[in-house]
Amino acid sequence: xxxxxxxxxxFHFTPKANWMNDPNGMFFYxxxxxxxxxxxxxxxxxxxxxxGHAISTDMVTWVEKPIALFPDEKGYIFSGSAxxxxxxxxxxxxxxxIPIVAMFTYHDMDKEKQGDIDFQSQAIAYSxxxxxxxxxxxxxxVIKNPNIKDFRDPKxxxxxxxxxxxxxxxxxxxxxxYSSKNLKDxxxxxxFGENVGxxxxxxxxxDLFAMQTEGTDEIKWVLLVSVGSGGYNEGSAxxxxxxxxxxxxxKIDPTFKDHLDKNNASWIDYGKDNYAGxxxxxxxxxxxxxxxxxxxxxxQYAIKVPTxxxxxxxxxxxxxxxxxxxxxxxxxxxxxxxxxxxxxxxxKKSSISIEKGKRTLLTNNTLVDFKSLDIHFKINNLxxxxxTFCFDNKRGDSIKFGVNNNKQFYFxxxxxxxNISFSKDFAPNISKAPYAANGNDLEVxxxxxxxxxxxxxxxxxxxxxxxxxxxxxxxxFSVKSENFNFEIENLIINELNFN
Ligand code: FRU
Numbered sequence: 001x002x003x004x005x006x007x008x009x010x011f012h013f014t015p016k017a018n019w020m021n022d023p024n025g026m027f028f029y030x031x032x033x034x035x036x037x038x039x040x041x042x043x044x045x046x047x048x049x050x051x052g053h054a055i056s057t058d059m060v061t062w063v064e065k066p067i068a069l070f071p072d073e074k075g076y077i078f079s080g081s082a083x084x085x086x087x088x089x090x091x092x093x094x095x096x097x098i099p100i101v102a103m104f105t106y107h108d109m110d111k112e113k114q115g116d117i118d119f120q121s122q123a124i125a126y127s128x129x130x131x132x133x134x135x136x137x138x139x140x141x142v143i144k145n146p147n148i149k150d151f152r153d154p155k156x157x158x159x160x161x162x163x164x165x166x167x168x169x170x171x172x173x174x175x176x177x178y179s180s181k182n183l184k185d186x187x188x189x190x191x192f193g194e195n196v197g198x199x200x201x202x203x204x205x206x207d208l209f210a211m212q213t214e215g216t217d218e219i220k221w222v223l224l225v226s227v228g229s230g231g232y233n234e235g236s237a238x239x240x241x242x243x244x245x246x247x248x249x250x251k252i253d254p255t256f257k258d259h260l261d262k263n264n265a266s267w268i269d270y271g272k273d274n275y276a277g278x279x280x281x282x283x284x285x286x287x288x289x290x291x292x293x294x295x296x297x298x299x300q301y302a303i304k305v306p307t308x309x310x311x312x313x314x315x316x317x318x319x320x321x322x323x324x325x326x327x328x329x330x331x332x333x334x335x336x337x338x339x340x341x342x343x344x345x346x347x348k349k350s351s352i353s354i355e356k357g358k359r360t361l362l363t364n365n366t367l368v369d370f371k372s373l374d375i376h377f378k379i380n381n382l383x384x385x386x387x388t389f390c391f392d393n394k395r396g397d398s399i400k401f402g403v404n405n406n407k408q409f410y411f412x413x414x415x416x417x418x419n420i421s422f423s424k425d426f427a428p429n430i431s432k433a434p435y436a437a438n439g440n441d442l443e444v445x446x447x448x449x450x451x452x453x454x455x456x457x458x459x460x461x462x463x464x465x466x467x468x469x470x471x472x473x474x475x476x477f478s479v480k481s482e483n484f485n486f487e488i489e490n491l492i493i494n495e496l497n498f499n
Contacts, residue, residue, distance in 0.1 A: 007306070007469060009449045010372040011342070011498050012296065012313040013037075013062045015052055018044050020312045021302065022153075022205060022276035023293050024051055025068075025082035025102050027131070028283050033059045034131045035293065035314070036068055036102075038079060044311045045303045049076040049107070053131070058338040059291065059317035061498055068134055069104065069125060074141070078120070079205055080104030081155040082131070083165070083183075084282040090183040092126040092135075100127040101183050102134065103167065105152035106141055118145035120152045122169070124183060143186050148172055153205045155278055156183070162247035168206040168223070173199050175206050175225060177250065190249040192223070196257075198239055198265035200230020205238075207278040208245065211290060211322040213329070220253065220322060221245040222331060224268065226276045228299060232267050233431040235300040236275045239265040242322065242329040255327050261434065268331060270433035271412055271464035272298045273452070274315050290320040292333065296452060296467055301423035306469050315465055316447055316454055323461075330436075332460035335447055339374060344497035352488045356481050359390075363493050364476040373448045374494040375477070382440045383484040390478050391448060397470035400430075401455050402479075403442055408435035410457050410464065418470035433462045448474070 008014055018041050025036035032055045039052030051069035054062040069077045082102040085092065092099035102125045111119035121141035125134040145151055148171050159166045159179070167178040167186060177189040193203065207224040223241045231237025242259075243252040259266050268277065277294025294315040297305065302312055318333040347363055354360050370391075379387060382405045392398035397418035403410050413430040414420065420427040438458045445456040450473070455464045479488065 006473065007451050008310065009313050009451055011060055011496065012316060012449050012452060013054055014310045014313040015039060016064055017310055018042065019046055020052065020295075020310070021046065021297070022079045022295050023278065023314055024079050024104070026278065026280040026293065027082045027084055027100060028280055029084050029100065029130055031057060032130070033057070033280060033317075034082070035062065036082070037314070039067065041067060044308060049078055051077055051104070058341065059293070059336050060338050060342060065132065068131070069102070072136070074123070075106035075108040075119070078105035078107045079153040079276065081278065082281065083156045083158065085183065089165070089181060090126065092128070094128060097128045100131050102126070103142075103154040103156055103183070105154065107152070117149040118147050120150065121145045122154050122186075137184070139184070142184055143178070150202045155205070155207045157208055157281070159247055164247070166208065166247075168208045170203040170206050170225070173203050175203065175223065175250070177248070179247070192250045193225070196252055196260070196264060197225060197241065198227050198230050198263040200263065201228030201236070203227055205276040205278060208250070209279055209290060210245075211320070214321055214323045216324070220329065221250060222320075222322065223250055224278065227265075230263060231272070232261065232263070232270050232433065233272050235272055235298040235425060237272075238268045238275060238277055238294065240268050240331050241266070242331070253329060256329055259328055259330075268333065269294070269463045269465050270410070270431065271455070271466040272300075272431055273467045274463070274465040275299070277315065279320070291336065292318045292320050294465075296465060298425075300425035304422045305467070306419050306422050313452070321460070330461055333463055334445065334456055334460040335374070335454070339447070339496070340494075342496045342498055343374065343494040345495040347493040349491045350489070352491060354479055354481060354486050354488060356483055356485050359478050359480045362477045362479055362488070362491065368493055368495045370448070370474045371450055372496040372498070374496055375444070375446050375448070375492065377444055377491040378489040379442045379486060380489060382442055383486065385481050385484045387442070387486070388480050390480070391453070391474045391476070392478070393470060393472045393475045395470075395472045397472060397474070399453055399466075399468050399470075399474070401446075401453065401464065403435065403457075405435075409433060410435060410455075410462055412453065412455060412464040412466050414466055414468045417468035420469075431464060431466060433457070433464055436461050
């Protein structure tokens with residue numbers, strides 16, 4: 001197999017060629033979901049940043065478009081966001097055309113090289129052709145650097161209650177909140193993060209949005225903050241906070257403190273490969289979903305992964321939900337429902353008896369094509385045992401996952417997944433996630449796409465996303481328990497087809 005055939009995902013977005021990192025500027029307009037991304041079109045490692053662009057009608061399959069924003073004399077184009085300015089608050093609209101306004105960070109390399117610390121500032125650009133081409137604003141930057149070294153990744157959100165734009169920005173290890181009436185003049189409001197959250201790395205790519213707590217009328221605000229290192233399984237990862245925002249200040253909900261782990265954080269994904277993710281803007285109220293996508297890699301090894309032609313993919317687009325059980329807020333994620341439109345074959349088994357200590361095959365490549373699968377199953381009444389699921393091939397490459405119900409953790413294990421030697425940080429151990437008990441019943445949904453696994457435990461309460469690079473394609477799916485026989489209930493294996 002050539003690298004291309006073996007490693008390029010079937011449906012997760014990858015750039016046609018060269019480097020990609022964070023998703024940027026996502027908005028929905030006129031039937032299309034737009035996805036921009038940190039892109040270096042001239043090389044397969046990080047370099048002068050552009051905004052690449054892709055569009056989709058369903059967030060599952062993507063069409064890459066021409067580059068949207070190029071670096072210029074003011075700097076590289078770092079991460080940011082975009083909004084549909086339907087009321088033309090910016091005045092950029094012309095001849096009845098609705099402007100799309102993007103806000104990004106200029107990173108001035110020359111200033112950085114000189115040793116100055118004020119090399120990042122915020123700038124805007126607008127598009128009058130639905131996001132295809134962009135005009136940078138003549139008076140950029142719109143927010144100058146206030147002498148803070150890391151000062152970047154503006155995410156704009158419309159505050160419908162206070163009728164103004166709110167912007168969240170990562171500044172060192174804090175979040176700064178700003179507001180504006182016209183997207184050009186920005187007023188500083190407040191900051192957040194001093195005594196809470198993981199501070200093991202620089203804060204990046206924040207997002208702020210209001211959500212209804214499922215099954216209630218209660219509205220809470222969720223703040224996402226990516227942190228460069230010190231994730232639950234080391235490396236870069238994205239934390240979240242649930243609280244209230246009054247148009248000026250974000251306050252974490254007092255009950256949410258109980259939700260924080262040893263790093264004082266709570267994670268949207270416990271796998272090693274979901275970073276810098278944010279949500280789409282302008283999703284119609286009739287839809288009402290909070291839709292998220294992340295970069296499916298980790299700064300620990302992103303520039304070393306064994307693909308040459310392209311580097312990095314995005315996660316599957318996910319719907320976020322906020323739940324409250326036993327007085328605990330929890331952000332859940334599941335793949336967008338649109339994925340089910342691509343099911344080409346289904347293998348179903350209502351119940352399978354598994355004998356302890358024995359590897360039991362659940363399916364293999366004579367029954368389904370392993371390129372991309374969407375799998376669901378349940379186990380009721382977990383015993384004090386370890387339940388290990390395994391994708392592998394005859395060569396012996398394996399990706400394992402499951403639950404250790406003795407020590408109470410979920411895991412994902414790529415330590416024998418094939419090519420792991422490109423970085424010592426790629427698979428030093430198995431990855432773990434804290435166990436969120438569900439009356440001892442386990443429900444699993446997972447997506448497999450050639451070089452990635454996204455595991456959604458208990459309806460998306462705990463998520464683990466990990467990439468891997470097997471030397472041969474995966475051919476089989478099996479399971480093993482150690483000490484107790486058990487039943488797998490409602491196994492559904494959906495083969496996905498994108499041709
Ligand atoms: C996050 C990040 C952002 C920055 C961008 C640069 O991965 O470091 O903070 O804007 O990548 O490419």
